[in-house]
Amino acid sequence: MSGIEDFHAVIPAGGSGTRLWPLSRTGRPKFLVDVLGTGRSLLQGTVDRLLPLTGPDRILVVTGQAHRDEVVRQLPELDGSGTEGAAEQVLAEPSPRDSMAAIGLAAAVLAQRHGPSTVLGSFAADHVIAGQDVFERTVTEAVAAARVGYLVTVGIKATGPSTAFGYVAAGDDLGVAGAPSARHVTGFTEKPDADTAWTYLATGRYSWNAGMFVASAGVLLDHLHTQLPALHDGLREIAALWDTPGRAAALETVWPTLTRIAIDHAIAEPVAATGGVAVVPGGFDWDDIGDFESLATLLGAGDPDGPGGEPPRSATLGDDALVLRLDAPDAFVVTGDRAVTVVGLDEAVVVDTPDALLVTTRAHAQQVKNAVDAWRERGATRLL
């Protein structure tokens, strides 16, 4: 048994990533794509990062039925050398019911299989983290705090006044053995406006909410039982039958009735109000690669032309030998199998795929999802 004893990683692998279209598609969303050009998809990168903490047996992926086979194919590590076989480590949802149902299902299945004291940590399938050592130390502290009954979140050190993320407000030290940097959470906030974000940054008390939660299965389910008893009971009912022939019937009858709600709203916020949530600060680099501006900045981090303090502006995902920039030094290009020439465009984004080409600018990265909507309205489902 390697890693942290009796600790399971849960990876909710959902979301379509439409702002990374056409790199990300409905049938092949962001987490299944090698958007960093490392040779590993974001999901594979997430598993690589968690394996030292859990070993191959204690990872559960919760994904949509449509992506189940590809998830299994991408993760041969989960081949069932332990108690669960690969099939039992990839939980397929018949339909998306948001993050509380996905993580709650995993918690209920783990409680069923291993008892309520087993600790789980939930980590998105499509985020990027650099700094493995710091990440492991952070999770280890979070598990220690979870073992004494806290719902623990990992707060990402804010490197700027971002308006793209929610924030976690930290209060007093938790004072738990094995979790020296853990603090009480006084509250969660939605994405702030710019002035508020500057205020948060100035206090030093706020960190970014990256949606990572660590708790014992029993504590998490108890909170859910208090806040949303019907959702709790439904998930428990499905979990009781998960490893039996009754699973399919339970999913068919119960799953469609489950409340769609994010884990933040379902339990993190109300439990924080009563002092039950802790935060462990995560000093590692983190990014949720929300759009092409974010991806370009991440990939361009090694750009020697980027002046100090400014985000680097030029990047290629794919084969840079296929790209020619003339009077367009800041172009971000995702190459396919063709030569791409960009002439005289400032901050261009060009994404070349076999059936769809996107041309935009970094400033318009957020609008890419509107293009996906527009193609859908035109009935071009093959492009989505």
Added chain:
Amino acid sequence: MSGIEDFHAVIPAGGSGTRLWPLSRTGRPKFLVDVLGTGRSLLQGTVDRLLPLTGPDRILVVTGQAHRDEVVRQLPELDGSGTEGAAEQVLAEPSPRDSMAAIGLAAAVLAQRHGPSTVLGSFAADHVIAGQDVFERTVTEAVAAARVGYLVTVGIKATGPSTAFGYVAAGDDLGVAGAPSARHVTGFTEKPDADTAWTYLATGRYSWNAGMFVASAGVLLDHLHTQLPALHDGLREIAALWDTPGRAAALETVWPTLTRIAIDHAIAEPVAATGGVAVVPGGFDWDDIGDFESLATLLGAGDPDGPGGEPPRSATLGDDALVLRLDAPDAFVVTGDRAVTVVGLDEAVVVDTPDALLVTTRAHAQQVKNAVDAWRERGATRLL
């Protein structure tokens, strides 16, 4: 015999059109491409326009050896129902020697075949003309002036103070029967600066030099003999052997020695100085499709969104159903077989071909040739 009696059209089909890259390539230059989306290449359009004036037998195309087979394939009209077979209507140059050698070769071959009094008109293979009736009347007048010994040019009515073209300055009426609008040419000018172009426009005496020349073969060759005797003699030597087994040997030994010079500099300018050049004003619409800005304007002419008096700004060459513009109403897109999405770019130009993609703006249309140079420097000859 249809058209104008004893009148031959000569079509110099050369030039690479690098400012229309990657639509136009070294191996498939602009004149071989259907850049207007009409189903006909520019060369085919040129032949279509000339056939009413000449019939299929009296058209000669002068092109590079590399393009000869494709020219013959595109022009089944020239299949030799008359005196010349298709092969004899497409003259292949072993290497490019500029327009005087190309047109002079055609003149010398026509003089050899039909005598010096036969009249020829030279029309570029890659220009666009609208207004067939006016075009035919203009050429008919030019032929009448050519029969009495003038080297005749067709002057395009200047619709604005263009700095992209040379100008022809008109003097007194010519007073030749059958050519009522013909005037003496007092001179040719290079492309002017903007102030000078405005002056030209104000006088009403200047028209654009579209490089169309009409003359009898004998007059043209006599002028050439006076101005460049060695070039004249070389072309005569090749022409004498053209329709014999000696052609190849003559081309091999003589062609490489021929002076490279444009017909304007070689004869039009010096002969104008001594009163031997006439101009017939051409009131038809004309465009040389110099770059994507020019092509986009031409293709967008039917755009109902273009405000009156302003050049229309949105156009598609290809399948408009493949194009999505979001916050990019002025984008010009050349489609291939993929969906093209343009988001938030002003005046974008996107050219999608199977092996090369170009992204630029209409304002940078002239710089496209620099991209071709840059790919050449990188050794990417397959893209040129």
